[in-house]
Amino acid sequence: MATAPDPEDLTARARIRDAAMRHFADHGFAKATIRGIAETAGVSSGLVRHHFGSKQALRDACDEWLVRAVRRLNDQATADMRAGQISNYVAAARASMLPHSRYLTRSLAEGGAGALFDEMVGMTTEWLADYVRANPEASEVDPRHWAAVITAMALGVPILFPHLSRVLDVDLTTSEGDLLLSRTLLHVYSNPLLTRQEAARLRAGLEEQERGEPR
Amino acid sequence: MATAPDPEDLTARARIRDAAMRHFADHGFAKATIRGIAETAGVSSGLVRHHFGSKQALRDACDEWLVRAVRRLNDQATADMRAGQISNYVAAARASMLPHSRYLTRSLAEGGAGALFDEMVGMTTEWLADYVRANPEASEVDPRHWAAVITAMALGVPILFPHLSRVLDVDLTTSEGDLLLSRTLLHVYSNPLLTRQEAARLRAGLEEQERGEPR
DNA sequence: CAGCGGACTACACAACCGTGTAGCGTCCTG
């Protein structure tokens, strides 16, 4: 049940990467320092440069490693789901992201981890394809556009965890907060804010405005 | 139709604030420099300190000013809406945020602008109160929790603008991108991903899991 | 065993940043 082994994970290089991911997640890329990362990893600052070349290259390496880790976890979670050990797709996706969600959200908000965002959109697109097969009436937009917007909205929650925790008055990283959040998300995902009629009316308004004000 | 005047806005202090908001939005708080801000504002770096005391205080002043600006724009947009000049609540809210959305999203993603997030949640809570009056069946969660999650999700879109623009292959800051995004958002808001039955089943699973694994 | 490459460290450097201080001009006021 533990994270996959990866024999490399005991090397200094791996310890530096892990420390870097924690520092980037905690302080952001700009405020994190190579010396602080080296200290956490228990090595000299020169070794960081020796292994990764530069701070930016270290960041790239973290992103790249994250892509591989998430892909691996996702494959495993998908297999578990097919074997009936995980009840649904959302739980599988969350299980994939959770261990590194803090780094992931930081990096995404700072404009990085583009490959991972694309991958998440791809996964959501596939999921939506199944959804549209079951609900053919909901196919008025490009599934990939739809998936991209859904992905961005879903990521807004973990990105704004501190704000949400404050407003909800619960630490969302605890199991209590997770339960409250899950319940609320189920409510959000099952209660449309607009009826199809309202949406059609607003869409008509959009297109009228487009024709009226082409400039 | 132009932004409200504010006689102060011609002073060097105001120019510094405007420059700071642009720099913070463009480079993030940590990477933005007082010297760069001063240069953009056309003043010496010492004057920045003279007016605001410290970099953090300058940031606080930007957040505070933004709260007032958004509040003012929102009041005006609400009045316009009541006068029938703006067709809906979402358009009014967007009109309030748009001029400063880049700074706002940066600050939010970095954990700042808490007062503004709370205010947005409050506005959404009020809006949801009207919604629940019309749809009484959707009142199984605390409206404030619901509003907070919706707000966070809605903010995920502008926070991840760069990623979304890349995936959708359109610059979302242009009117063309805005139209595509608006259409997609209408689709998202009017198409629930879960039926009430599915949500109830998943919710039952959650609570069973809670009882089964209290630790 | 010689030697060679890679992991690793210690140290130095140049740049930059936030902050502090001293001082100049100007406008307002009593």
Next chain:
DNA sequence: CAGGACGCTACACGGTTGTGTAGTCCGCTG
């Protein structure tokens, strides 16, 4: 008109940061 408050600048300081360089230790190989 004296004088002080205020807007504003110039300059210096200490600290930190990313990066560069030289050198040590160690294990492997021929």
